Amino acid sequence: MLPSLACKRAATKSPKPASACPKGQLWRRLPLPLPLPHAPHRALSGSGSSSSLPLTTSHARGPPAPALLEQTIGQYFSSTVAKYGDRPAVIAHHQETTLSYDALDRASNALARGLQSINVQKGDRVALSLGNNIEHVTATFALAKLGAILVPLNPAFTVTQVASAITHLEASHLIIGTETHLPFKDPRSNVPLLEHLLPNLRSSAKIESALVPSLKGVVVVDNSKGRVDIDQFRSLTRYQDVVSSGPSAEKYLPDQGLDHNEIINIQFTSGTTSSPKAACLTHRNVLNNGKSIGDRLKLTADDAVCCPPPLFHCFGCVLGLQATSTHGAAIVFPSECFDPLATLTAAAEYRCTALYGVPTMFLAELDLLQTMPSARALAYMTNFRTGIAAGSAVPAELIRKLKAELHLDRLTNCYGMTETSPVSLMTAPSDSFAKRVNTVGKPLPHVSVKIVDPVDRARVVPVGTKGEVVVSGYVTMRGYWNDAARTAEVLVPDAADPSVVWMHTGDEGVMDADGYVAITGRIKDLIIRGGENISPLEVESCLLACDGVAEAAVVGLPDDRYGECVAAFVLRREGAHLAADDVRAWVRAKLSAHLVPKFVFWVDAKTALPKTASGKVQKYKLKERGLGLLQRGEGVE
Template identity: 55%
Template sequence: MSSKTTYALFKLGAVLVPLNPAFNSKQVIAALVHLSASHLIIGAETSLPYKAPRENVTLLSQIVPDLAGSKCESPAVPSLCNVILVDNSSSRVDVRSLSATTPFADLLSSSRGDQSVVPDSILDPDDIVNIQFTSGTTSMPKAASLTHRSILNNGFFIGERMGLTPSDVVCCPPPLFHCFGCILGYMATATHGTAILFPSEAFNPEATLLSIQEEEATALYGVATMFVAELELLQNGMISNTGFDKLRTGIAAGSSVPSTLMEKLHSTLNLTGLTICYGMTETSPVSFMTTPDDPIQKRLDTVGRLLPHVEAKVIDESDHTRILPIGEKGELMVSGYLVMTGYWGDDAKTQEVRKIEKGADGTKKIWMHTGDEACMDEDGYVKITGRIKDLIIRGGENIHPLEVENILFAHEHIAEASVVGLPDEKYGECVAAFIVVHRGVLVGKDDAGNGLPAETINSSGSKCLTAKEAKEWVRNRLSSHLVPKYVFWVEDYPKTASGKIQKFKLKEEGMRLLGLVQQ
């Protein structure tokens, strides 16, 4: 970012609040009202993964009804006094009549390039610098308040654990509005003098692979769904499997990564030093991370060990005062500089997840509930066994979706698998698997009646998979109570804009397919 741009943004005098571009107008308005926002910086259009760019004039007209007026007035967001418009549409969107907005170019030209950036008051390391909305995989997004201290140090220690140097080139497909892009990406590289490569405005697997080849990237970032899309292009021969020899490390984060996927990334993309990060927006975000030198089994089965200056404990889910012994499963909690100051304007939700522990000497320690079930071994490596909210309780037994997903993902015809719990009269809940097959694989009828008839499948001579075969694949490798009662074929999953699967929406879709809710 140029000094002029920095100064222009600094003049706004506001905390940075990156908004998910997938938000609709109601969500954007709700976020702006919640934050009492005075300025909105937005592009004329927004790029989204796998879709054509979306124009933003329609969205803006919901916020500022008279975009052609002489000034910015918003009945929906009374605090809003300025909309700064970035004309990024290559003339696809006509912005000439939007006089109620301020062109970003004007903001730049009005700044004095020789004027140093000096804040109105002395900055404090514990000042809030970033209000980061959570991904919303299990509920509505919440506004986590992060400080200078938390995001700067977190980015530095991430880069340290990866072993980043000024000679590295990091390819970063995850978006900048998400902690993955702005902290694991930008802050980790900026604190180590490392080059960072953004292959496209929104995730594009082809652009990602081509940029690695062209720029000789040494590291690759991504969530599981991104890596799957990239491997699919290589497997189908749509991108030549050459030019990846400089890759050595990277980060897989955002959600649990199946061990079979990790093995493919090691063998196909040369990512033998790939690291795993675990965290959450509320912890700035990373608390646990592997190293490129960790034993391969630790990098496949765990999320590594604590970053410096961070503490953790595993507690009994039914008695939060009891810390569990090594090897026992419970809720993971973390503490340290990285814990958010709270959810902006929501003390009640803050108190639900952020607990203050008072020591005998009067000192206070703040602990963050992660909502994840985990266990820790004697060497400090942590294994995430599932989201507590995602646990399937079948006849009193806890089932961890990741365990079933790992087995399904290992099938040669299955590209992706996501498992949720659905209501069951006999057991309370049962296992349901939503499966994406590889390109060119034919599928038989699933439990919603979608797919080809058995006679067509049997006579096709092509690669094929039936729901029964998927269930038997699990039955032959896991206990019978883990076998999916239902299998549904899908082409894709409902995801956040950062690529995480929204399991609550899958559960809603499963109930709809079974006729448990109205269409």
């Protein structure tokens, strides 16, 4: 039976006592802001243009208007609340709760005061390990209003990863759920993780840990529905108690003396390589990027964005939360972690006008449409106007399928990375289907993008020539936390104007005469076969168009004759009878012979493609797996 589409959840539910606004004000003076790694970047002037004149070199600049916002996140949010206070801001389908903008403002003010009462101060790093829920959103705005720095952690992190992150950033507080919810798995209790971090968890009310010495407090959000009892742990503080413990205050939080150039978010890169880094983003970075993304999508207060991508990733917290909150739109969380059926259900129930996702999410939703008749019925009840496909290179065939199956006629494509706040290039719903399928769009306002020679970084290549994508403008991060060497590797001053800094992305792309860019792969992922450069994305897109293929990823493996060869990891669709020769024949018929995979490796539920939390395939792990399989003679040649 289909879920009821009644308005019982869409109507604003009264916030729990923890969301109520305490009375009174706190006028405690906070310490000066942290020193900034370097001055804000300017966009490059001179070459490149946002006009309609055809380009001859691969350098395009986004429009100079509208003007950049020079406010903090909290300041701009206040203006949104003033305009759209009674409109829904966040809808948590799985919590059966909706907060209006006014209710979210009050809840975040209350939490901010409560955090002050447990000694969270401006500049402190606060680690947040939560799924997509009301508490995560409330904490995001509370920390922004305080000037404390949000450090979103993947809830699936192991204790080693959590300890490493907290130690590296010297985080003072941790906000964590009692459970971690993972896609297609049972919830995992976080008690063992906390006991490892804090050996005195049961015996002492004081936070002391040799493993994470900077940690002063742990706030726990009970998302276990009674499965985890935290009363036995004396050193933990309930989220509800923090909200209600702050001194009473009026609706608005007193001015904290914040500056829009201060760091407000430290994002750990998602790790397509084996070494994640901590990218520092400012109010100015995040707020303007969210505003520009919402502008390009033409979001209004009448829109509801279905957002299954996680809030701990830039996709959820910037493309999702900041894009909607700067436009008075609603953000809808179908579940705490990705669930394809919950996504389609929530999209239909709340008549969502936009759908977000990374390729693996969209593939799971499309697969559900093939296997579950009720899911197909849900698809017909959706009200999508637009959406965003991002997170990794999006095969053109996938966009075609989403148009056909989910009626996403105006789905947009975008490109970015954590270090660029994250989006620098984006298509528009009004762009032609060919542009939205084959490119990642043009630069956002106040952003400059060039394609340069990977060897001679100062040389901009002609239009139509492949090279490395480099980005400049307000979007570039401040740097990697306490890592000047790796910062200098990617943030490179312009040769003609050293005050301009370019972010070297490591991605290969090509720009056309209109300034649209197509991403052709990671430079390090390119397969060099007999002197010819092969883009894995081209082969992956071809494989995805094959009826029997559910997912595919392509890497290069050593070859005695050609140096490298094409190796494909393929997940068959359920019930499909597909042999390695069928895969090769399909590619041979669609592409040239040198792109045909020499090796075909089958993957299943147990040997799934290794992915980051944002859905990007970790190619370095696939290469390691492929080499191991070849050594055991298991490659299908």
